[in-house]
Amino acid sequence: MPSIELTGVFSRLLEERTQLVTLHLQNLDLFKTENFQTLRALLTSYKGLENLGLELLSFDLDSVKQDLLDILLSHADKLKRLSLARNKVTTDLMLFLAVGLKQSFSVLETIDL
Numbered sequence: 693m694p695s696i697e698l699t700g701v702f703s704r705l706l707e708e709r710t711q712l713v714t715l716h717l718q719n720l721d722l723f724k725t726e727n728f729q730t731l732r733a734l735l736t737s738y739k740g741l742e743n744l745g746l747e748l749l750s751f752d753l754d755s756v757k758q759d760l761l762d763i764l765l766s767h768a769d770k771l772k773r774l775s776l777a778r779n780k781v782t783t784d785l786m787l788f789l790a791v792g793l794k795q796s797f798s799v800l801e802t803i804d805l
Contacts, residue, residue: 698722702730711738716745716775725751732759741767745775745804754785761792768796775804 698720705712715735717723728751735741744763746753753760753776764771 698724698727699730702727702734705734709737710734711740713740714743715741716743716747717749718745718747721750723750725756728756729759732756732763735763736766739767740770742770743773744771745773745777746779747775748778753779754782757785757788761789764789764793765796768793768800769798771797772799773802773804774800775802777804781805 712735728749741763744767746760764774
């Protein structure tokens with residue numbers, strides 16, 4: 693199966709100022725923290741993301757928790773569904789997000805852990 697050069701994919705999305713409404717990434721072996729940081733730049737450059745799925749990532753979410761919080765805060769007024777399923781979601785990560793997001797979400801309907 694051919695591989696996709698993910699850094700280029702996310703850099704291209706950023707260059708084109710893409711404004712995604714739904715993004716679901718699942719079980720991508722080559723999706724590393726560097727790609728997540730590029731994705732953060734894209735997703736914090738606008739508002740309007742409604743569905744975010746980050747499932748079965750190949751890295752620990754604790755290593756990008758500030759980046760994740762920045763993304764969530766950027767879309768707090770539109771985000772309806774967040775999925776972090778099949779990842780290691782530690783108590784420390786949940787506390788960090790809960791404190792950082794306190795009273796920020798007005799439309800969030802579903803959180804899938």
